[in-house]
Amino acid sequence: MSTPTLDKHSAALDAAENTAFEQITITLRVRRFNPEVSDEVTWVDYQLEMDPKERVLDALHKVKWEIDGSLTFRRSCAHGICGSDAMRINGRNRLACKTLLKDINPEKPITVEPIKGMTVLKDLVVDMDPFFQAFRDVMPFLITKGNEPTRERLQSAEDRARFDDTTKCILCAACTSSCPVFWNDGQYFGPAAIVNAHRFIFDSRDEGAEQRLEVLNDKEGVWRCRTTFNCTDACPRGIEVTKAIQEVKRALITRRF
């Protein structure tokens, strides 16, 4: 068990442990909007000295903390787990805290704007209430009938694996706000709500699938999905969002889940 592992030192580990001071100049191009001050949207460039291993969130903090305190965005955990900081970075939805500068070509200006299809309230902050309303509409909780067992409900490891992928959702809205159908029709539930419905429909313990499927059979439900895969590409948790939506569609037809 105690065999030394140093022979396994890879180039990647050497690079990770490199403490030499690395610095590059980047341009962060941020879409600014504050209706309290003006109805105009402006794009502002910030030149920053950064380590390429830092995150876009670090760059935003650098602006806020050292240049302009009024730059506004949401964030909390800073490691891709709370879902606060989904934004459009170089035209693609990502979490700012999970995007390293070196991975998005820091030589060119890095554009940062709020996620699309939602009302912008200030700078990168959008109104999340409709998004959470769509989530609530799919009845995102375990529905069971009959008497509760004294101990836990049994579930095989296989049944548990059936819906594992969709349990990972952090409700960041990266998927929903990358969906062209949602951009055109804000009433569409959007992929995130369907992902969360999927999480229960395919949970062997749940007995509310019929109710939930009725909700999703609505004209603003799953049938609007045109399988563009934007959502799957956008999901920072690597959830196969499109596949989940397809599975829900199939369940609606076959009533088997």
Added chain:
Amino acid sequence: MQIHKYDTVIVGAGGAGMRAAIESTKRSRTAVLTKLYPTRSHTGAAQGGMAAALANVEEDNWEWHTFDTIKGGDYLVDQDAAEILAKEAIDAVLDLEKMGLPFNRTPQGRIDQRRFGGHTRNHGEAAVRRACYAADRTGHMILQTLYQNCVKEGVEFFNEFYVLDLLLTEVDGVKRTAGVVAYELATGEIHVFQAKAVVFASGGTGKFFKVTSNAHTLTGDGQAVAYRRGLPLEDMEFFQFHPTGIWRMGILLTEGARGEGGILRNKDGERFMEKYAPVMKDLASRDVVSRAIYTEIREGRGCGPEGDHVYLDLTHLPPEQLDAKLPDITEFARTYLGIEPYTDPVPIQPTAHYAMGGIPTNVEGEVLADNTTVVPGLYAAGEVACVSVHGANRLGTNSLLDINVFGRRAGIAAAEFASRNDFVELPEDPASLVVDQVESLRDATGNERVAEIRKALQETMDTNAMVFRTEQTLKQAVEDIAELKQRYNNVSVQDKGKRYNTDLLEAIELGNLLDLAEVLAVSALARKESRGGHYREDYPNRDDVNFMRHTMAYREVGEDGAESIRLDYKPVVQTRYQPMERKY
């Protein structure tokens, strides 16, 4: 200014707040005020597991769990509370499962369990599998499941409302709870919430350290608000440094990694924990492992060009096991370090993780105004509170447990209090303190910046109040913090607006961190012994004669308006376990 009236107000929507809300909403008209959307709370970052002696995979019982908790806490644990924690753990886990939590399963379909630091069979014989888990996303699943059940119960949330003050009204010489004052982020408006009962569940305060596993938003708001209103803070010197944070970043890599067989190694590849904890090795309690890591580093056996970290080695574990049991933390290593944990060891260092101390409560979650007197109508639960079930060092998986057991208890107790009692009158001009605070910051023209002061605070805390402390380093910390508090008086914010003014709120949060850091340092300076997470190189032994007692820190304001900290002490509740030397 708006005034609202609710029977029960809960401050915070992490695990503790939502567990309380599920209970209190069924029993009383409840509002939950939270500065983050509920699912953004840091409970979601918890990884490894939640302890309960279910005995699903091997023999176990709540008495062993109680013992481990008390020993893990270096005998500063209140033993009656620890017993409740361990006994109610079983139902707490089963309740979550019934609410829908997708635990990992055994081949028989039961909730699976894994090993974790300090959890043992039969009083220390060997590691026991007690941690119930869902991959390395246990906290995420708890937070989601509780939120889902809040949706089901129709819990009323006020999202992005920052609670900045607690209202207490004196009735017949007794301070009673009247409500809270909150700042609405979207509009800058101030809201007074009149309530019969208030539950603080606002989480931890790790952001006064630089290398930390805590979110940017963990700034000890609840503790600071209570402290400013004259309530004591208990055992603030006890802060846990988790052994395995990603080097320099502090992002946590769960102890579950070692529970699954991961090994800590120094630059020679040596499994050094064998020297420090012959029985439990890498799964000794966290304070022991963190000190061992720093000892290795200090003695020149650290890794990397600067010898300032060690390795968490997972390379001998099958990739399938890593994918199934530790998918998130292996991804963190890939994303943030660019390395492949299948084949590379992961550079780690201890990271500031958990506040054992906080607002003192009894086992019903009632807040104490001194060693014995409760504040009628005021409750606290979760990391903001100190029951004390964690004593001088919390065992891994005992906090997710704590938030469920004591969140539930506080929610029930608060709602029942609200149904038995009437509103007390609001104090005159209830929002005045908050209005002053907000207005003066918005109008301030000083030349100090929040970020600079915060950085300086984090530097001094990391240097002087971390794993190893001495009189000298702690005095330095006290001095530095005093100076930073002076500078804070000249702080100004650039954003003068009302709408989503996070600039202003960061300034307020910094004020909270400064107050709490000072309490930590002053309490630590006075504790001339080493116990659990508090290690004094100048007093390396535990001193049960003089210090087997809880610190109670009070804010005092002199006639000239000068502030100071008064320290008092509270006895530890001992039931059946006599203090022994702590060996792993």
